Amino acid sequence: MIRTRFAPSPTGYLHLGGLRTALYTYLFAKKNGGKFILRIEDTDQEREVEGAVELIFQSLRQAGLHYDEGPDVGGAFGPYIQTQRKALYLPYAKQLVDSGAAYPCFCTREALAERRAKAEAETPGQWKYDKHCLRMSKEEARRRMDSGESFVIRQNIPLTGTASFEDALYGHVEAPCDTLDDNVLIKADGLPTYNFANVIDDHLMGITHVMRGTEYLSSTPKYNLLYAAFGWEAPVYMHLSPVMKDAGRKLSKRYGDPSFEDLLAQGYVRDAIINFIALLGWSPGDEREFFTLPELVEAFDVKGLSKAPAIFNTEKLVWFNHEYISRMDFEDYLQMATPWFDKALAGKNMDYRRLAQLMHTRTEVFDRVPDQVRFLAEVPEYDLDIYTHKKMKTDPEISLQVLELARPLLAALPNFAEETVKDALMQLAEAQELKTGQVMWPVRIALSGLASTPGGTTEIAYLLGQAESLRRIDAGMARLREGGR
RNA sequence: GGCUCCUUGGUCAAGUGGUUAAGACACCGCCCUUUCACGGCGGCUACAGGGGUUCGAAUCCCCUAGGAGUCACCA
Numbered sequence: 001m002i003r004t005r006f007a008p009s010p011t012g013y014l015h016l017g018g019l020r021t022a023l024y025t026y027l028f029a030k031k032n033g034g035k036f037i038l039r040i041e042d043t044d045q046e047r048e049v050e051g052a053v054e055l056i057f058q059s060l061r062q063a064g065l066h067y068d069e070g071p072d073v074g075g076a077f078g079p080y081i082q083t084q085r086k087a088l089y090l091p092y093a094k095q096l097v098d099s100g101a102a103y104p105c106f107c108t109r110e111a112l113a114e115r116r117a118k119a120e121a122e123t124p125g126q127w128k129y130d131k132h133c134l135r136m137s138k139e140e141a142r143r144r145m146d147s148g149e150s151f152v153i154r155q156n157i158p159l160t161g162t163a164s165f166e167d168a169l170y171g172h173v174e175a176p177c178d179t180l181d182d183n184v185l186i187k188a189d190g191l192p193t194y195n196f197a198n199v200i201d202d203h204l205m206g207i208t209h210v211m212r213g214t215e216y217l218s219s220t221p222k223y224n225l226l227y228a229a230f231g232w233e234a235p236v237y238m239h240l241s242p243v244m245k246d247a248g249r250k251l252s253k254r255y256g257d258p259s260f261e262d263l264l265a266q267g268y269v270r271d272a273i274i275n276f277i278a279l280l281g282w283s284p285g286d287e288r289e290f291f292t293l294p295e296l297v298e299a300f301d302v303k304g305l306s307k308a309p310a311i312f313n314t315e316k317l318v319w320f321n322h323e324y325i326s327r328m329d330f331e332d333y334l335q336m337a338t339p340w341f342d343k344a345l346a347g348k349n350m351d352y353r354r355l356a357q358l359m360h361t362r363t364e365v366f367d368r369v370p371d372q373v374r375f376l377a378e379v380p381e382y383d384l385d386i387y388t389h390k391k392m393k394t395d396p397e398i399s400l401q402v403l404e405l406a407r408p409l410l411a412a413l414p415n416f417a418e419e420t421v422k423d424a425l426m427q428l429a430e431a432q433e434l435k436t437g438q439v440m441w442p443v444r445i446a447l448s449g450l451a452s453t454p455g456g457t458t459e460i461a462y463l464l465g466q467a468e469s470l471r472r473i474d475a476g477m478a479r480l481r482e483g484g485r
Numbered sequence: 486g487g488c489u490c491c492u493u494g495g496u497c498a499a500g501u502g503g504u505u506a507a508g509a510c511a512c513c514g515c516c517c518u519u520u521c522a523c524g525g526c527g528g529c530u531a532c533a534g535g536g537g538u539u540c541g542a543a544u545c546c547c548c549u550a551g552g553a554g555u556c557a558c559c560a
Contacts (some may be wrong), residue, residue, distance in 0.1 A: 086497045125486045179488045187558040194560045217556045218489045287508050313496045362522050440519030452521035
């Protein structure tokens with residue numbers, strides 16, 4: 001039985017790199033009929049952010065990545081929060097001490113800092129723990145531990161040889177032992193470090209496949225030494241390349257890059273984000289590009305994972321989002337768009353249903369909607385130049401003539417249905433031997449003040465209504481007369 | 486700096502010794518059209534560099550360069 005886990009630290013929102021790791025981990029498990037487990041790695045009490053655990057639950061739920069076992073859903077391998085497993089780790093560490101694979105260390109931070117500074121002065125960048133406490137007798141070590149003195153437990157890395165592991169993506173990875181440090185396994189507060197906790201918990205929880213970021217790639221050989229010391233079988237590792245902001249920098253909240261929650265709030269739809277993220281660093285091998293989550297499960301294959309870092313390209317996300325919104329059921333669109341319409345049009349008597357029809361295929365990201373429809377609330381400042389359009393064969397002079405002719409015609413209409421307005425303007429064009437565009441363009445500009453709008457002249461006229469339309473045409477004529485002088 | 490890993494167009498990427506080196510986003514042009522968008526058609530741009538191996542290399546080997554990750558009682 002395949003068992004995978006997503007093991008975030010509760011330090012805040014779920015960032016996009018984390019979301020992708022979670023997604024791939026989920027996909028791999030589901031593709032192979034296995035279990036996807038959520039484990040909270042909160043052994044660093046100082047960095048923990050209040051409420052972050054709930055944020056992780058919420059984000060995963062919103063992403064649709066349902067875990068089979070986890071803190072809030074239970075399971076046979078709990079608890080799934082590491083601080084609640086605290087008592088488990090020390091006995092395993094002691095087992096390693098007994099076998100010589102680890103040892104207690106009583107060096108104070110101050111003493112360490114001092115020796116380190118001295119060593120750095122001679123050979124910069126070469127510092128490793130000097131195995132000072134390894135030379136201590138077992139008896140003394142036991143006595144000092146029993147006396148309540150503060151201590152940590154360190155991994156005893158061999159002085160020679162190499163440590164290695166097989167990565168499902170990167171292949172054989174190995175590192176010379178003499179470049180590896182004797183990292184702390186159990187901290188002075190009794191909690192394990194990541195180095196130790198992930199090994200113990202992955203084993204205890206029966207994890208068969210571990211997917212995680214490449215930041216762990218270079219320390220994984222050390223973890224394998226631990227598995228070997230216990231005589232345990234290590235899981236299969238797949239290290240995932242980072243998601244980059246640009247060629248030189250990882251995506252990170254520190255620099256204001258958006259989290260999953262942020263994107264949702266900006267009006268990106270869940271499925272578009274998932275689809276886009278899935279394709280960032282993974283290829284299905286064929287030319288499909290639209291995938292629902294179940295389709296991703298079906299298509300997912302480790303072979304399609306890329307080893308090189310991928311740059312997060314917002315343009316492409318926007319494109320996916322536009323596609324997903326366009327394909328969305330109209331009623332769903334109307335519902336989602338309404339609060340965004342309200343941001344610009346609150347209080348206006350506006351046919352949102354008609355507006356939504358016009359906006360449905362023109363919405364890229366919802367947070368851009370207010371700006372797109374704001375002209376319906378008020379005509380923006382505009383330059384008279386936009387009355388000039390080469391292809392429409394219009395200029396301010398013709399525009400003024402058209403508006404002067406159209407004004408009484410529109411004022412006389414019994415209603416302002418789109419067809420009514422259209423017929424009137426088309427007849428005007430015919431009667432004056434003008435091109436359709438020569439009539440439509442000036443009227444639309446007067447109505448909107450914009451060179452491009454969602455919907456054309458008649459749709460906008462309808463949305464605005466007769467009174468407001470006439471008012472705007474009057475204002476447009478006034479401006480044209482003024483500008484002509 | 487040591488160690489580890491990576492390197493196909495601006496971006497995401499297919500490609501695993503023989504291809505006219507796919508496709509998508511972006512960009513540009515044309516068409517459609519009462520604007521924009523949509524849609525249709527077309528175009529631009531790539532195997533980091535240098536050595537090998539081979540009849541033949543984006544694909545295998547070596548070197549160089551560039552980039553990333555890591556070197557915590559953080560994960």
